[in-house]
Amino acid sequence: MTRPPLATPATGVDRVLWLDGLPADQLAARPPLDGDTTADVAIVGAGYTGLWTAYYLSTFHPDLAVVVVDAGRAGFGASGRNGGWCTAEMPALLPSLVRRHGPMAAMRLYRAGRRTLDELRRVFDAEGIDAHWRHDGSLYVARSAPQVDRLRGWHDVRNRLGIGGLTLTVGAQAAEQVGLTGVRATAYTPHCAAVQPARIARGLLAAVERRGVRVAEGTRATRIAPGLLVTDRGTVRARSVLCATEGYTGNLAGHARRVLPLHSYALATEPLDAGTWHRLGLHDHRTVAESRYQFGYLQRTLDDRLVLGGRGAYYRFGSATDRGPAAARRAYDRLRRTLAELLPDLADVPVSHRWNGVYGLHRHTEPEVVYDRETGLGHAGGYGGEGIALSNLAARSLAALVAGISRPETRLCWVDNASRRWEPEPLRYLGVRGVSAVATGADRYEHRTDRPAPLARLALRAIV
Numbered sequence: 371m372t373r374p375p376l377a378t379p380a381t382g383v384d385r386v387l388w389l390d391g392l393p394a395d396q397l398a399a400r401p402p403l404d405g406d407t408t409a410d411v412a413i414v415g416a417g418y419t420g421l422w423t424a425y426y427l428s429t430f431h432p433d434l435a436v437v438v439v440d441a442g443r444a445g446f447g448a449s450g451r452n453g454g455w456c457t458a459e460m461p462a463l464l465p466s467l468v469r470r471h472g473p474m475a476a477m478r479l480y481r482a483g484r485r486t487l488d489e490l491r492r493v494f495d496a497e498g499i500d501a502h503w504r505h506d507g508s509l510y511v512a513r514s515a516p517q518v519d520r521l522r523g524w525h526d527v528r529n530r531l532g533i534g535g536l537t538l539t540v541g542a543q544a545a546e547q548v549g550l551t552g553v554r555a556t557a558y559t560p561h562c563a564a565v566q567p568a569r570i571a572r573g574l575l576a577a578v579e580r581r582g583v584r585v586a587e588g589t590r591a592t593r594i595a596p597g598l599l600v601t602d603r604g605t606v607r608a609r610s611v612l613c614a615t616e617g618y619t620g621n622l623a624g625h626a627r628r629v630l631p632l633h634s635y636a637l638a639t640e641p642l643d644a645g646t647w648h649r650l651g652l653h654d655h656r657t658v659a660e661s662r663y664q665f666g667y668l669q670r671t672l673d674d675r676l677v678l679g680g681r682g683a684y685y686r687f688g689s690a691t692d693r694g695p696a697a698a699r700r701a702y703d704r705l706r707r708t709l710a711e712l713l714p715d716l717a718d719v720p721v722s723h724r725w726n727g728v729y730g731l732h733r734h735t736e737p738e739v740v741y742d743r744e745t746g747l748g749h750a751g752g753y754g755g756e757g758i759a760l761s762n763l764a765a766r767s768l769a770a771l772v773a774g775i776s777r778p779e780t781r782l783c784w785v786d787n788a789s790r791r792w793e794p795e796p797l798r799y800l801g802v803r804g805v806s807a808v809a810t811g812a813d814r815y816e817h818r819t820d821r822p823a824p825l826a827r828l829a830l831r832a833i834v
Contacts, residue, residue, distance in 0.1 A: 384698075387638040387677065387723040388568035389450050396572035399443065402588040403603035409437040409584075411772060412599040412608035414591040414622070416440035417449035418757055419750050420614035421574045421585075422765030423772075425493075428581035430773040436583045437606055439599070441590040441621070445571025448616055448757065451727030453636055453667055453679040455657050456490065457508060457562035458483025458759040461524050466735065467783065468527065475783035477531045482782060484535075484561050486763045491563075499573030502566035502672045504655035509548055512555040516822040517661035521557045535559055548658055549650040550712045564655045564669045567758060591615075593623045596745040610772050612741075613749035616757070617728035620689040627791040629730040629752060630802065631691050635701040636679030637709075637724040638671070639716065647674065649715060662816075663809035663826070666708045676716065678709050685802040688795055691728050698726060729755050732789035739764050740788050741771040748772065752789070 411427060413420045416438050424436050438444075460467075460480060467476035487505070494501050512518040518540065525538045537558045539547065544556040575585060589603045594613060599606040613619060617631035647653070652670050659667040659680075666680040684701060686692075702724050710717035732738055732752040737760055741748035748771065750764040751757075767779040792798050812823035 384725060385723045386451055386568070386725040387636075387671070387675070388454065388566055389446065390723065391566060392568055392572060396569070396576070400575075400585050400587040403439065403586045403601060403606070405604040407437065407604060407606055408435075409606055409608040410434040411436045411610045411612065412606040413438040413612045413614055414440075414594065414599065415614035415616070415618070416444035416575065416585055416587065417447050417614065417616065418445075418571060418574075418761035419616065419765055419768075420612075421445075421571065421578055422762050423612060423614060423750070423769050424578045424583045424585075425574065425581070426766050426769035427773060428578065428583060430769055430775055432581075434773075436578075437608070438578070438583060438585045439589040439591055439601055439603075439606070440585070440587050441618075443587050444575045444585055445568055447618065448727045448729050449571040449761075450568035451636075451725055452567050452729070452755075452758065453634075454565055454567055454669055454671070454677060454758075455508070455562060455667065455756070456487060456503075456565045456758040457657070457756060458486055458763070459508065459559055459561060460756060461510065463736065463754065463756075464524070464531075465527055468531070470734075470736070471783040473531055477533060479782050479784065480531070480533060482779065483759060483763055486759045487561060487563060489766075490759065490762055493577075494570075494573075497573065497577040499570060499577065500566075501570045501573070503563050504565075504672070505560075505563040506654040506656040507558060507560040508562035508657045508659065510557040510559075510659050510661060511544075511548060511550055511553050512557075512661045513550070513552040514554070514816050515820045516816045518555040519822065520661050521555050525557060535561060547651060549652070549715075550658070551714065558656075562657055564657055564671070565758065566672070570758070591622060594747065596747060608746070610741075610746040610748065612747075612768065612772070614751065616730035616751045616753075618691055619730065619749075619751070620691070626689060627794065627798070628789075629732060630685065630792050630798070631689050631728045632731055632802075633684040633686070633701075633726050633728055634679060634755065635684075635698070635705055635724070635726045636677060637702060637705050637721050638678075639676045640720045640722045641674040642676060642716075642719070643674075646715065650713060660712075662813045664806075664813050666705075666712065668712075675722070676713075676719075678705055685799065685806075687799045689798070701726070729753070729757065733792050734787075734789040736787060736789070737764060737784050738787045738789060739767040739771070739782075739785050741768060741786075743771075743774075 812826035
């Protein structure tokens with residue numbers, strides 16, 4: 371095979387593997403709002419957070435009238451464009467939770483997130499959602515001495531919290547576990563499943579509709595206020611109005627600085643043969659991630675493609691949620707080079723799909739669930755890329771708050787953990803670019819010297 375020049379678009383530019391893989395019966399569009407209406411609860415956003423919140427509202431309080439609106443199609447945003455990891459391991463977030471909320475609160479959130487995988491599987495079975503669920507765990511790899519130290523640190527934090535469940539392997543035995551180049555250590559956790567994310571979203575859409583929830587696609591929300599959701603197709607008057615728009619929150623009037631939209635990129639190869647998978651050491655569907663600051667992650671799909679994503683978080687001035695073709699091409703070129711670096715045998719493999727998605731980040735870098743009973747306004751999100759599992763847990767927290775019932779999810783540290791807003795432009799743009807530059811520089815330094823980048827962790831923590 372001859373690899374195309376990096377500047378030449380690969381086959382299927384802007385094609386999303388997961389959306390291409392939806393069965394015909396999940397593609398039917400739902401009608402938009404057809405004028406003003408009323409409800410008990412109105413939800414903006416028909417991605418994971420919005421649909422899961424509607425699902426649990428129909429469970430906790432079945433007589434509530436719930437309306438969900440989305441500017442596009444349900445699940446066709448970040449929920450259908452992510453990397454396909456269903457995990458709540460939170461390797462970067464866990465130390466931050468300990469620092470800001472204390473070890474007991476961090477441990478409770480982590481354990482609740484881990485139990486969420488069982489809850490997801492229960493709902494998928496009950497609702498007949500074929501998520502291509504493959505619960506084979508995750509393997510985090512270190513390819514330099516500083517990365518080994520970071521894996522050890524994560525392992526030690528978990529042990530101090532009494533979490534455990536992470537198997538650390540160092541040396542030649544680690545290199546035998548996966549075919550990535552230069553592996554010095556691995557950390558394996560069983561608490562991750564590889565999934566087909568778009569099937570989850572569209573299956574969940576059908577499930578909430580069977581429970582009486584109204585979902586209006588092609589309905590753009592423009593403003594929310596106590597008791598009021600204004601859209602381009604009509605106004606919804608509701609006792610509770612919930613925002614579940616993640617990285618697209620800035621499109622709502624008055625919310626431009628509440629959530630930072632970051633662009634993440636992924637590509638998928640054509641199906642690989644059994645011999646190739648054997649050489650790569652990926653005999654099952656465990657997911658794999660690097661331990662760089664600007665990390666890459668990969669997985670094997672049910673139809674034997676390799677999906678590679680990550681390699682930095684990209685921000686556009688003014689919190690724009692679209693990307694120009696030149697910027698996208700550069701991001702995909704970096705991914706292709708990462709693929710060749712990590713798996714040289716795949717340097718020439720044809721790429722069938724490549725896509726990007728937008729995820730949200732709060733100023734304090736933590737997820738949050740907020741509900742004001744007096745105004746009826748609430749929101750949830752900011753999962754930092756781990757939204758497949760965490761959105762379910764957050765939705766249970768938010769739905770219980772709205773329904774007025776006490777559950778363990780309402781006592782987690784992310785409830786009412788509202789972040790301050792992001793800085794105005796151009797400070798926001800310069801700050802995010804600064805974080806990216808520090809992370810990229812730290813990775814290059816560690817690769818070149820095999821030593822920790824001076825002050826990198828402190829600088830990243832201070833900027834974010």
